[in-house]
Amino acid sequence: MTLLNQPPVEAALLQIARKKGMDTGRDRLAEMSPQCGFGELGTCCRTCYMGPCRIDPFGDGPKTGICGITPDAMVARNLLRETVGGAASHVGHARHVLLTLRDVLDGKAPYEIKGEAKVLSLAKVFGVPTDGREVKDVCRDLVDIALEDFGRQDELPNNWVSKRAPKGEQEMWANLGLMYSNPHNEIETAMHATSMGNDADPASLMMRVLKMSLIDGWTGLALCVDLQDMLFGVPEVSVTQAAVGVLDEKSVNVAAHGHNPVLSEKILEWAFKLEDEAIAAGADRINVVGVCCTGNELSMRHGVKLAAHNSQSELILMTGAVDAMVVDIQCIWPQLAQVAKCFDTAFITTDPMVRIPDARHMPFEPEHADETAREIVRAAIAAFGARKGKPVDIPQISTSAMAGFSVEAIVGVLAKLNAEDPIKPVIDNVANGNIHGFAGIVGCSSIRFRDGAMTEELVKNLIAQDVLVVTTGCTAHICAQAGLLTPEATERYAGPGLKAVLSVLGRAAGLGGALPPVWHMGACVDNSRIVDLLAAVADRLGVKIGQLPAVGSAPELVQEKAVSIGGSFLALGVSTHIAPAPRILGGPMVTKLLSEDLADVTGAVVHVELEAKRAADWMVEHISQKRAALGLS
Numbered sequence: 001m002t003l004l005n006q007p008p009v010e011a012a013l014l015q016i017a018r019k020k021g022m023d024t025g026r027d028r029l030a031e032m033s034p035q036c037g038f039g040e041l042g043t044c045c046r047t048c049y050m051g052p053c054r055i056d057p058f059g060d061g062p063k064t065g066i067c068g069i070t071p072d073a074m075v076a077r078n079l080l081r082e083t084v085g086g087a088a089s090h091v092g093h094a095r096h097v098l099l100t101l102r103d104v105l106d107g108k109a110p111y112e113i114k115g116e117a118k119v120l121s122l123a124k125v126f127g128v129p130t131d132g133r134e135v136k137d138v139c140r141d142l143v144d145i146a147l148e149d150f151g152r153q154d155e156l157p158n159n160w161v162s163k164r165a166p167k168g169e170q171e172m173w174a175n176l177g178l179m180y181s182n183p184h185n186e187i188e189t190a191m192h193a194t195s196m197g198n199d200a201d202p203a204s205l206m207m208r209v210l211k212m213s214l215i216d217g218w219t220g221l222a223l224c225v226d227l228q229d230m231l232f233g234v235p236e237v238s239v240t241q242a243a244v245g246v247l248d249e250k251s252v253n254v255a256a257h258g259h260n261p262v263l264s265e266k267i268l269e270w271a272f273k274l275e276d277e278a279i280a281a282g283a284d285r286i287n288v289v290g291v292c293c294t295g296n297e298l299s300m301r302h303g304v305k306l307a308a309h310n311s312q313s314e315l316i317l318m319t320g321a322v323d324a325m326v327v328d329i330q331c332i333w334p335q336l337a338q339v340a341k342c343f344d345t346a347f348i349t350t351d352p353m354v355r356i357p358d359a360r361h362m363p364f365e366p367e368h369a370d371e372t373a374r375e376i377v378r379a380a381i382a383a384f385g386a387r388k389g390k391p392v393d394i395p396q397i398s399t400s401a402m403a404g405f406s407v408e409a410i411v412g413v414l415a416k417l418n419a420e421d422p423i424k425p426v427i428d429n430v431a432n433g434n435i436h437g438f439a440g441i442v443g444c445s446s447i448r449f450r451d452g453a454m455t456e457e458l459v460k461n462l463i464a465q466d467v468l469v470v471t472t473g474c475t476a477h478i479c480a481q482a483g484l485l486t487p488e489a490t491e492r493y494a495g496p497g498l499k500a501v502l503s504v505l506g507r508a509a510g511l512g513g514a515l516p517p518v519w520h521m522g523a524c525v526d527n528s529r530i531v532d533l534l535a536a537v538a539d540r541l542g543v544k545i546g547q548l549p550a551v552g553s554a555p556e557l558v559q560e561k562a563v564s565i566g567g568s569f570l571a572l573g574v575s576t577h578i579a580p581a582p583r584i585l586g587g588p589m590v591t592k593l594l595s596e597d598l599a600d601v602t603g604a605v606v607h608v609e610l611e612a613k614r615a616a617d618w619m620v621e622h623i624s625q626k627r628a629a630l631g632l633s
């Protein structure tokens with residue numbers, strides 16, 4: 001791991017950790033390095049108790065598991081279980097929001113429907129009548145359509161994919177046998193098929209991986225975002241601040257961490273309502289800041305400041321300035337509870353699935369959202385009372401960052417140039433080469449790559465070559481902290497063509513400067529917004545998404561969710577760079593399938609590259625090939 005390029009925020013936070021003698025993820029990684037080679041290759045099988053079996057595909061050792069399973073079947077089976085983990089997380093998140101929205105419509109949960117425009121636009125997609133009807137009634141019909149998918153046993157196509165996904169791609173998926181019905185049944189089937197003595201055909205297992213990824217994309221991401229937009233409103237562009245310097249010594253600092261805005265929206269609401277109590281406790285105010293994807297959700301809809309991405313979540317606690325870290329689901333390191341114990345920080349878990357020893361558990365249910373959120377904010381004020389006057393270490397580093405690039409917001413900006421045909425200015429600039437193409441740089445922050453600034457270098461290389469970048473998840477935090485979500489970044493890093501386009505768009509949007517070269521589209525579930533954007537451009541051009549000069553990348557893969565999201569882009573025909581390698585390299589057939597043969601199935605391939613400049617070059621070259629196929633120079 002190189003430290004030559006360590007981002008300044010990491011450098012400052014690690015210095016604090018060292019000063020305080022605190023253990024970090026980097027220390028724990030160093031202690032267990034080198035990591036298990038069998039695990040990295042994917043050829044370790046723990047499916048049954050004759051094992052664990054380990055196959056060294058390159059040496060003279062065993063060539064199959066004890067039951068005879070081949071390395072290809074082993075890596076495919078393991079990959080499918082990772083994909084199930086990702087899809088189950090996103091589908092579970094979506095279902096939670098769905099049930100919350102149903103309770104809101106039934107008057108059982110204290111939220112308002114803020115996304116009326118989204119309700120009406122989805123009604124059109126799903127053929128729900130709107131004339132003369134209350135928005136709530138239209139919304140209820142949409143909720144019922146989504147609920148039907150979770151209960152159906154009729155094997156008819158799932159509503160959210162068959163009515164919501166682009167038709168051309170659906171035809172391809174249907175021909176490949178990838179269309180699905182009830183997502184829960186498919187998750188059950190995938191777990192069944194991967195248990196001992198079932199599917200041992202790597203090709204069949206890999207088709208299951210694609211199918212599970214589709215479920216992730218449409219009943220996970222798209223359903224989740226549609227519901228959240230109906231409930232909480234569609235994001236609009238706003239300017240916020242990012243990095244640890246957004247913590248404020250004199251305020252009650254509440255860090256919202258996780259993924260589900262059903263909790264964090266209420267925390268934000270109660271932080272405003274209890275400001276007087278905080279002032280009475282000696283604070284200037286209550287400062288709600290965002291960590292990981294819940295941070296992105298709050299930032300997209302309310303301009304809340306972004307404090308940290310995933311691999312910094314334990315480090316910001318070491319400032320001693322976080323009064324409460326309130327978490328919901330996913331990507332919560334158990335270590336956070338141990339770090340919080342060393343300070344006055346209240347580390348509060350809220351979901352029954354996320355129980356962590358030494359955390360304070362305050363069960364959050366939407367029906368009692370107000371009471372629990374009030375109690376949580378009061379716990380933060382009490383923690384501030386205990387901390388007040390004690391020294392804290394807050395590195396004074398923060399950057400400006402523009403967020404809130406929903407498709408609706410992007411179309412709104414473009415409409416200022418061409419109200420009749422908003423997508424046309426983009427298409428014209430792709431055709432004339434000002435925009436070489438598009439890259440979605442998404443996913444996690446990995447301590448295996450952070451100290452080399454993998455993501456920042458990749459993004460800078462792409463925008464210098466006139467590639468417009470969209471981002472989500474922890475990658476969005478990284479880009480924000482590097483100052484890449486600013487008009488200044490366009491001036492400093494963008495190639496001449498991209499700079500010209502973004503300057504015109506920025507002026508049209510009334511910014512008085514260029515739009516940023518990297519557009520923050522939200523949390524990881526908001527990758528569905530990227531799909532919607534691609535679908536709109538493809539539709540306007542009359543081509544399939546896979547034909548667009550577009551490419552994806554997850555340059556610091558950590559979570560199973562990133563695997564299933566990556567798979568959903570492959571199913572659309574969008575090729576994807578990834579680092580580190582998925583755990584398939586021990587299976588030569590599966591490796592070839594993903595890196596070459598998939599091109600003949602969906603039109604996409606996976607490319608592994610650990611070095612940022614080379615990864616960017618591959619992505620630019622891939623875009624060039626797509627341009628050439630469309631007859632563009």
Ligand code: BF8
Nearest residue numbers: 293331443444473474524
């Ligand atoms: O869903 S980017 S580390 S926080 S998995 Fe997790 Fe990865 Fe961050 Fe958000 Ni996404």
